[in-house]
Amino acid sequence: MKKVIYCILTISILFTVSSCNLLLVAVRNIPTFFEAPEKVKNKITQPIRKDVKLSALWIGHATVLLQMDDKVIITDPFLTETAGEFARRVVEPGIEVENIPPCDLILISHSHFDHLNLASIEMLAEKNNNTALVFPADLENYIPDYDLKLYRMKNDNGYGSKIIGESKIINGIKVTSVFAQHWGGRYGVDGYLWGDNAFTGYIIEYNGMTVYFAGDTGYDSLKFKQLGAIFKIDLALIPIGPCADCKQCGTYSHVFPPDAYSIYQDISAKWMIPIHYGTLHFAQADPMEPVFAFREIIKDNKAEERVSILGIGEQKILLHK
Amino acid sequence: MNRLIIFIQKLRFFIILTAILIAQSTLSQLKDENTFLKWGSWALLQTIPSPAFFDDRNEVTSGIKFGMQWHVVPVSYSFNSNKYVSPFNFFYIKPVNRFSGSVETFFEPSLIPGGFRNNSLKKFMYNAGARLVLPVFHKGEYLAVSLGAGYYNQQSFERKYDGVTYEAGVYSFFGMLGLKFQYNQYGLNRYNLSLYIKYY
Numbered sequence: 001m002k003k004v005i006y007c008i009l010t011i012s013i014l015f016t017v018s019s020c021n022l023l024l025v026a027v028r029n030i031p032t033f034f035e036a037p038e039k040v041k042n043k044i045t046q047p048i049r050k051d052v053k054l055s056a057l058w059i060g061h062a063t064v065l066l067q068m069d070d071k072v073i074i075t076d077p078f079l080t081e082t083a084g085e086f087a088r089r090v091v092e093p094g095i096e097v098e099n100i101p102p103c104d105l106i107l108i109s110h111s112h113f114d115h116l117n118l119a120s121i122e123m124l125a126e127k128n129n130n131t132a133l134v135f136p137a138d139l140e141n142y143i144p145d146y147d148l149k150l151y152r153m154k155n156d157n158g159y160g161s162k163i164i165g166e167s168k169i170i171n172g173i174k175v176t177s178v179f180a181q182h183w184g185g186r187y188g189v190d191g192y193l194w195g196d197n198a199f200t201g202y203i204i205e206y207n208g209m210t211v212y213f214a215g216d217t218g219y220d221s222l223k224f225k226q227l228g229a230i231f232k233i234d235l236a237l238i239p240i241g242p243c244a245d246c247k248q249c250g251t252y253s254h255v256f257p258p259d260a261y262s263i264y265q266d267i268s269a270k271w272m273i274p275i276h277y278g279t280l281h282f283a284q285a286d287p288m289e290p291v292f293a294f295r296e297i298i299k300d301n302k303a304e305e306r307v308s309i310l311g312i313g314e315q316k317i318l319l320h321k
Numbered sequence: 322m323n324r325l326i327i328f329i330q331k332l333r334f335f336i337i338l339t340a341i342l343i344a345q346s347t348l349s350q351l352k353d354e355n356t357f358l359k360w361g362s363w364a365l366l367q368t369i370p371s372p373a374f375f376d377d378r379n380e381v382t383s384g385i386k387f388g389m390q391w392h393v394v395p396v397s398y399s400f401n402s403n404k405y406v407s408p409f410n411f412f413y414i415k416p417v418n419r420f421s422g423s424v425e426t427f428f429e430p431s432l433i434p435g436g437f438r439n440n441s442l443k444k445f446m447y448n449a450g451a452r453l454v455l456p457v458f459h460k461g462e463y464l465a466v467s468l469g470a471g472y473y474n475q476q477s478f479e480r481k482y483d484g485v486t487y488e489a490g491v492y493s494f495f496g497m498l499g500l501k502f503q504y505n506q507y508g509l510n511r512y513n514l515s516l517y518i519k520y521y
Contacts, residue, residue: 080459084462084495086494118417118462119458122460140406141406141415141417144399144401144402144418144421144460145402145421146403150405187416187495190521193358194359195355195359
C-alpha cells in the first residue's frame with residue numbers, strides 16, 4: 001500500500017512541478033483579488049473615426065483596437081476582469097465593450113490564458129457574425145465553436161525554419177502569420193511537455209498600410225531582420241514584458257524592453273507601440289516595471305516621436321485621411 | 322491490492338523514464354512533440370486519483386470512509402467543437418471540447434484503502450454510465466456542470482450489490498478540478514462525494 005501511495009505522490013509532484021509557472025502566476029495574483037481593478041478615466045466612446053486612416057487604441061495587455069481605413073481589427077481580446085480565473089486585472093479594460101465596433105478581424109496570437117480569452121471572443125462574436133477569428137495552427141484545440149468565420153493559419157510547426165507561415169485575404173485584409181519565438185499550450189503540462197505549437201505573430205496589410213502584431217515572442221535578431229526586409233512595416237505592436245529585471249535581455253520566449261526595442265530596429269518599423277505590460281501580475285516586479293525601463297531606452301535613443309507609450313484606454317492616431 | 326502493487330512494479334521502468342523526461346523538459350519547454358513523452362505523461366497523469374468520501378452504513382449505524390476514485394472517459398461527443406477538430410474524443414479528452422458542452426461515457430473505479438467498517442462491502446467498486454456536461458461561464462472553462470446516470474457495482478463477501486447510480490458535478494479551472502456527488506441505489510453505500518481531478 002505504501003508503494004502505491006509513493007507512486008501517486010511522485011506523479012502528483014511531477015504534475016505540480018510541470019505546472020509550476022501557472023502556480024507562480026496564481027500565487028502572485030492573490031493580492032489582486034482583494035482590490036478592484038483601477039478605473040480608466042475618460043474612456044473613448046467612439047474609437048473609429050471617418051477622418052482617420054491608421055489608429056491604435058490600447059485596451060490593455062496585448063489587446064489593441066486598430067483602425068486601418070474602414071477596417072477594424074482587434075488583437076488578443078482580453079476584455080474580462082480575470083484571465084484564466086487566477087489572474088485578475090490591475091487596471092480595467094481601456095474601453096467599454098459596448099463601444100467596441102463590430103470587428104473585421106479578431107487576431108489570436110497564441111493559446112495562453114492572457115491572450116486567448118474565450119468569453120471576450122464571445123462578446124465580440126455577438127456584435128457581428130461576419131467577423132473573422134484568425135489563429136495559428138494547433139490553437140483549434142483550445143477554442144470551441146463560435147458564430148464567427150474561423151481561419152487557421154499555418155505557422156511552420158512553431159517556425160522551426162521559416163519565418164512566414166502563410167498569407168490569406170480575410171474580409172479584404174491581407175493577413176500573414178509570421179515568426180514568433182514562444183510556446184503553445186494552455187493548461188501547464190500541454191505547453192511545457194507536449195510540444196504544442198499554437199503561437200504566431202501577424203502582419204496585417206490593408207490599403208498600403210502594414211501593421212505588425214508580435215503577440216508574445218522571444219528575440220532572434222536574424223529572423224526579425226529578415227522580417228523587416230520582407231515587409232515595410234508602418235506600425236509595430238511589440239511586447240515589452242513580463243520582466244522583473246527589465247534592463248536585462250529577455251528569455252527564450254519573452255522579450256524584455258532592450259530586446260523589444262531591438263525588434264523595432266530590426267524590422268525597421270516606422271512607429272512602435274509597446275504592449276503586454278501594466279495589466280496583469282506575471283513577474284515578481286510591478287506590472288508597470290517594463291515601461292519604466294522602456295521609457296529610458298526610448299529617451300536614450302531619442303525615439304520619443306516614433307515610439308508611443310500609451311496609457312490603457314489611450315488612442316494614438318498615426319495617419320489622417 | 323497485491324495485484325495492483327505487482328502491476329505498478331512492472332511499470333517501474335516506464336514511470337522512471339517518463340519522470341526523467343518530464344523533469345528535463347520542464348526546464349526547457351518542448352518545441353516538438355515527443356510521442357512517448359506526451360502519451361507517457363498523459364498516462365501517468367491519469368493515475369492521479371481523486372479523493373472521495375464514501376457512505377458506510379448498515380441498518381444500525383453509519384459512517385464515512387475515505388477512498389480514491391479514478392475518472393476514465395472512454396468516449397466524449399462535443400456539440401460545440403469547431404470545424405477543425407473532431408467532436409469525438411476517445412480517452413484523451415480536450416478540455417474545451419468537453420466543457421463547452423458534451424455528452425460522454427464514463428468508467429470510474431474506486432478504492433477504499435481502509436475498507437468499510439459498518440457494511441461488508443469490499444474495498445473495490447466501480448461505476449459506469451453516461452453524463453451530459455454543460456458550460457456555465459467562459460464556455461465552461463470557469464464553470465461547468467454535469468448530470469449523469471449509470472450502473473454501479475459493489476460486492477460484499479456474500480453477494481453483489483449492483484444497480485443504478487445518479488450523479489451531479491460542478492467543474493472549474495478549465496474543468497480540471499471539480500466536485501461530484503453520487504447517489505447509489507443500495508443503502509449500504511448510498512452517497513459518495515468526491516473531488517474531481519482530471520487532466521485531459
